[in-house]
Amino acid sequence: MDRAAAAANARIIEYVQAQPVLRAYGYVGDANQSLQKVLLQQRHASNRHLKSTIPGSIIFRIAVQLVLLLVVIAIVPLALGAQISPATAIALIAVVAQFTSSVSTVADLGGGIRMARSSLRKIADILNAKPLPVPDKPARPSSQYEVRLEGASFGYDSHSPVIQNVSFSVPSKTTVAIVGPSGSGKSTLIKLIARFYDVDSGRIDFADSDIRELATEDLMQHISLVFQDVYLFDDTIWENIRIGNEQATDEQVLRASRIAQVEEIIRRLPAGWDTNVGEGGHSLSGGERQRISIARAILKNAPVILLDEATSAIDPENEAAFLEGLAEVTTDKTVLMVAHRLSTIQGADQIVFLREGTVTEIGSHDELLKLNGDYAAFWRERAKASSWSIT
Template sequence: MIGTLLGLVPARFAPLTPKLLAAIVAQSLSQAAAYLLLVPTLEAVFDDDLERAWIWALCMLAAVVAFAIFGYLQASIGLRIAVGMQRGLQTRIGDHLNALPLGWFETRSSGRLSRIAVENVREIQGAVAYLVAKVFGGIVVPLGVALGMLLIDWRIALAMLLSAPVLFAINGVAGRAYQRADAHAHEAAAEADARVVEFAQAQSVLRAFGAVGAGNKALDSALHRQRAAIARQVFTSVPGLIVFALFVQAVFLVLAYIVVARVTDGAISVAAAIALIAVSSRFIEPLNLAAQLGNGLRAAATAVERVSALLDEPTLPEATVPVTPGAPTVVFDGVSFGYRPGEPVLTDITFSVPAGTTTAIVGPSGAGKTTLLRLAARFYDVDSGRVAVGEHDVREQPSETLLDQLSLVFQNVYLFDRSVAENIRIGKPDASEEQLWRAATAARVDEIVERLPDGMDTAVGEGGAALSGGERQRVSIARALLKDAPIVLLDEATSALDPHSEAVVVRGVHELTRGKTVIVVAHRLATIAHADQILFVDGGTIVERGTHEELLALAGRYADFWNERSRAAGWRLEPAAV
């Protein structure tokens, strides 16, 4: 575990790791030497040989000074590594998450990821700064005392060398139960964190259906499981500590018995016996401390496992050879893809989108329409076939090169808890104020900020909670307009908007797509009818393709879809006959 822990140290601080270990070992051996030097010092005092006593006392003082110096070195080095490790590890986790396929996040809760990136990293930091030195000391000091005791009395040394592994074995057995309880506590805490975040974000839904307070069974159940898991963790650790403490005291009694027996036999002096009993207690103390810190180290070990497992999650391979994008075209060539093995979502998809044209993708829910857009942006890698953007396979382009060619507007708009201006600038962080306002005006965001208390500087809340669905869509369109990429991937989301918001968003979309290469998952009839090419997708395959007129003349699936949507557009509620 220690090796894995130190393996997480950032490369910049890695050269400090051998120095930390050397300082810990030197400090521990200095401490062991100070304990052992008590024996000849007391013998000289009891023999009334003050000159010899002073010599041994000065040696003991030198060992104590060395202990203090090496202790300062290990503390300062450990703190430097721990501070650097927190920042470096969290940055590494962030970069790794940024390189994971989007599908990976769909089965992981934000609560669990937050706990790994914050709580587990903090536990690892504490282990490096404090626990590693204490636990190493708890091993090296008794070992040093036992080996040094060979020069004084081999029988006592043998008892020490035999008892130490037994104590650590007992501690290890108790520790495995604690680790299992700690794993349950982590899962319960992560679930509770996720439910608390959900509770805060979904207040409108919860209140509408009376699921607040005692009515929110999911949150109440998660908190109850967390309390039970923490209680189990505590009750699991206490018996192990009690049993270990009993064995520690038994070992001390055995050592004391051996010392007394040696005095009775006349093999050692009374002065030596007094010193040896004191040294025996010093031999026991680090073992006891190491056991008490063992649960903390096990928790850190579990944290290391979780962080390492997260960092071991496979990422999308990143191209390293620069490419120069060609014409803004998109090509799907024999593409098959599934989010899980053996469960295909798309099968043998082939089509091309010439530069400056619009391709509309229509079909029933779950047909794989949005997945096509995600593959074009390389949120995932295809299982077979190829996707080309700008005349290059997306897998052969550095991510920055690929995404520079694309503006993405999806159904689920996420806004950060920052100002309106900052959310728009994500599309182009170095944009001027004039460019910002031009994009905002084209998307009709200027109408929104006129009503906000701080205008463009108004914070929109977590996820954009302070804005309506249509307003969030306007901000997302302004973001895409500001980026001004040659290819637009658009998942229209106007069906749930009121007529005014829909009209405003549609005008923004027209501004965004003017003169661009567009792939749009279309919901509006007007968008579908004016597309240069229409793909009707069902069951993960393209079942029909052509222009609006060609597909209507075909009188197939698209024609049925069009007629159904046309009838639905004219639906209205009529008063019931009395």
Template structure:
């Protein structure tokens, strides 16, 4: 168990581990030495041999001093290793998560990551901070007492040593029960954490449908399952502890009986018997403490397994090549891709987007349009085929170089819990104030800033909740404008906007795409009509391609789509009885 946690200790702190363990060992052996010396000390006092008694007292005092010094030393080292380990693991986990492909992230990711970085890391660092020392002491002190007694009374020492294997087996059995239950409890906690986060983020939807208090079955079921599994964890830990405690007390009774028997038979003096009973109690107490702590160490070992599993998750392969794209062209060559479900989302797609042109992706929902945009920017690696940017495979570029080529504007806009200025500057952190103001003016973010009490410094809340959907989209456009990348990947999201926000967003998009290579999932008819190339997708395949006029003349799927959209664009509500127009 301990080895799993040891592997997570960062290199700068590994050199402290031998000193830490040595301090614990000396600390435990000094304790056991002090206990063992009680027997000759009491015998000397009862005999009236004050000279010998003072000698044994000096030995006990020396052992106590060693206990104090080594106890302090191991505590300091343990805290230094534990806190350093916690900081390092949180940093490593954060850095590693940033390298994982987006396919790793799912609905339960937030709860899982939150649980790992907070609870699991804390459990793992606790091994050094406050668990390992009392656990090892609980084993080493009884062992030292048992060995030391060999030189004073071998009969009691052998009785102590005989009980050790039985106690070990019982403790191992109990830990097996606890480990399985703890794994189930952690999984339930991850699910409930995810549901709580979802519950907080989805309040507008829940309240709109009257499900804020009674209708959220997912959260209720997750919390109920967590309570049930939590009770199971308690029940799983009880049998091992009860049986182990019973055997420990039984061992003490047997040792006390043997000591009294030897004293009654005249083979052991009364002072020695008193000392042996006292020493036997110090043999027993640390074992109980070690049994209680071993469950916590087992939980820490499980936490270390979960942390290691995440750190071992393969990142998206990263190139360190200094390669730069020759132009802003994009090319898909027989690309196939499937998510974890195994069903192909993109199936043999090939097309080219020449530099400086606009390609519109059109088709029914679920046909793979947005997935193509995400594959182009390497949010995922393709299962088959090749995607090129500027004449080279996107996997040949470093992630920094590749992402410098793209400005992304997707439907789901996420703003960080920071100021408006900081959210826009994510596009280019070193942008000047003039550049920031220019991008904001084009996207009409300046109108938002002017009406807010703190202007650019206004915090937008988690996910940008203090702004409307249209305002968040304006900030997203400003972010992309500020970045000014040569390729724009655009998933238009203007259909749900009010006229004012739609006008602002459309204006920003026109400026953003000027003289750029554009791949756009098109919803607005004007965007589709003016594209240099239109690809009509269905079930992950390109079923039609061409310009707007060419596809209308072909009178195929695109023509049907266009005619349907044209009719839908003119709909409006009329008073009852007048009929629809």
């Protein structure tokens, strides 16, 4: 039972932490069956465990033992006074002992069930979680991979909107950089476009269809996501890259890895490609994990890239390699990126400045500098911090 619970817990934790990756690479719907199976197995194992082994309430046990003691105290004088025979006394004590033992078992079960109820409720919540609605007759994305937001608003809860009335578009094969202060909703915007959540009002169009009208598999097939917090599965580096495209040949995996500078990581590791990255990829640095994530995206070769650029995960000596891989993955693609590096921001076709979930400025780098508003102030501050000079 303990082994079953540990296995299920590990699966649940991995599944929850890996949600963005699973969605991004199309592991949705039926693909969750293995998790469902393991959850059901664990629920059955829990039930079996409750019925057989969990110890009951100590207080109740003491009370039951006291009752037995009182019965013995009452019966022994009767036997000594010859009011009942010793055989009868022993039989009575045996019957009462048997009875109290049964009562204890029932109490054990009740206590165990109470203890496990909250865990079982949590498992039931996961199993019963409502998926986002899917269309009966999904639309087909056009071959123009434009992303368009119209009056999009969203909040994680109904009281505090995080994205408010946002409208802009990312024309096919262009790059839009989203910039703004921390907490302004940049990552949330990326997640809304990947349909991790549905907007509360307004709409998001992807390749000429409302994303709610597209089949999730279809949407995800056309999007590559490169996350800030890259999650790797407890598997080898090779398999962690291959998840980008299960049909890819070994040659293609090697090519993607070369471009994303993963080969350099492999050379340093004694087990090479077979290195197990540990749960969540904890045995690799943040920069190494993000390079693996770029290799996945290159392998997937989707027409739309949503990129949440890492602020701190890449160390300076790896930055050039990261940018090279990034350039490869974004060429001729529709790109929407949360950008922090001044070079990537400046190179974008359009910059969207977000403040408290609202777009305050949209334009090219030069246009927004001329405007001398939010973006210009942001740029001056960042340029000063990184000792860049603005010309």
